[in-house]
Amino acid sequence: MPTMQQATVGVAGLGSMGGGMAGALLRAGLRVRGVDANPARAADLAKNGLIATATPAQAARDADALLISVVDAGQTQAVLFGAGGAVETLRAGAVVIATSTVPPPFVEALEGRLREHGILLIDAPVSGGTSKAATGELSIMASGDPAAFSAAAPVLDAIAAKVYRLGDRAGIGSRMKSVNQLLAGVHIAAGCEAIAYAIRLGVEPAEAYDVITHSAGNSWMFENRIPHVLENDYTPRSAVNIFVKDLGIVLDQGRVDKFPLPLTAAAHQLFLAAAGMGMGGDDDASIARVFAALSGIKLPQ
């Protein structure tokens, strides 16, 4: 890869995560070609210097690295191998950086398939949400060929505050991410169960929030998500459907591995209920609204 100032990066997927990362790449002085199913997103980022393209193949043309930030494994597959897919144009030695949360077996198979084209892969799921994506301060749970890390260093430096190097092959990064998502999903569900129950018990919910965030019951997710409940604001910062998918990945892998996951399973049922109630696109703190429906409590209005 050329030096950072000369490097060209394709970005496929310019939603709240991918758009944030593209912005961080531009600020770092990289040449960025971007594509999204919604052309308005690329047009919007063009104001900041992004070169808007119409297909992943166009975004990947001349690129030293292709960063993929899409919803799931199916979209990752389509970006690379679908019509107008990036493998049509990616040069040998280029690095694909796959940041979406996907089943570990998918990314393991992907590594071999890309290698047939001479393309390197970093299994690079991220943590930190849209705010850290926007500031270029994500955590990356990464694994892959050391040559890929060397080549992609300017890209990773631009988007991440911390890159965890977890192994020399794809899959470990996604496995680590699935452990994080297990906890994140369970903690959102538990936080909503707890704040709803506090209301049922007659504890003032803002007071409960203050006490819990200074006590042993605290979690990153409780602290981050319960304010949405207190403010009655379910605008999606991260949607229910994300955890319908991510806990589904964890539970699917648990079936393969014959590993029981009782808390994950209970939490997943609550995300399914929220989606079933029509709140799949709403903020994941909507689990509190599932508890309200199940119990008759009144949430803060």
Added chain:
Amino acid sequence: MPTMQQATVGVAGLGSMGGGMAGALLRAGLRVRGVDANPARAADLAKNGLIATATPAQAARDADALLISVVDAGQTQAVLFGAGGAVETLRAGAVVIATSTVPPPFVEALEGRLREHGILLIDAPVSGGTSKAATGELSIMASGDPAAFSAAAPVLDAIAAKVYRLGDRAGIGSRMKSVNQLLAGVHIAAGCEAIAYAIRLGVEPAEAYDVITHSAGNSWMFENRIPHVLENDYTPRSAVNIFVKDLGIVLDQGRVDKFPLPLTAAAHQLFLAAAGMGMGGDDDASIARVFAALSGIKLPQ
């Protein structure tokens, strides 16, 4: 109550929590009379100036306040109303500070019963564990008569870094504590589920700990308890049986209130399993050993 230097405090229950609080009271210059079912504990604290007594009634004699730090509602009841109980000697106007985790209806009834003797009650469950008890830096989730708070201020100041005043009657403190225990218990179980699953996935557990404690999956309990798993040290800092009891209190109240608590129920099953496997007296991180038994993984040795 006299000034702090002159005040006399009885302490019933001198275990790792009560003993720590008694030490903090002594360091603050209060006169402390202590009692425990195990006389060796009072004898040990006598080296620091505690006046060892044989019954709660003796510990409460001449006392301005009686601090109770026992296992449960049954022991709290016995300290006050059993043979040699504290109500035999507590003067009118004295303040009982009940710090154990008990069912909210128990402490609500207790307030009325003590009032018949002219005794005030602070419903004062604590958070922070044995380390914060030892340093006099507990958090207290407190409710009760404002007159009780005024009278007991020197005692609360000595044992707590923060006193949350949650209401003017007993019960709210215990309700708040039950919400905290719900989260604490679910987070311990989820942390053990996650670290065990990380091992099953081939993620190095110390690396998983490092990543999670810097990611959105973190919780106070994950950070505090998972090192016990990594170090294979199940010496009880807080025992499995505590959460067998505390989540039981939460679930019992949920039945009364017709409030479903699916995550709490799933977590409680795991604590019951740990107790059933003979680990009730071991550290609550033993839930990881339940997962090892259920899945065949090898925990760190």
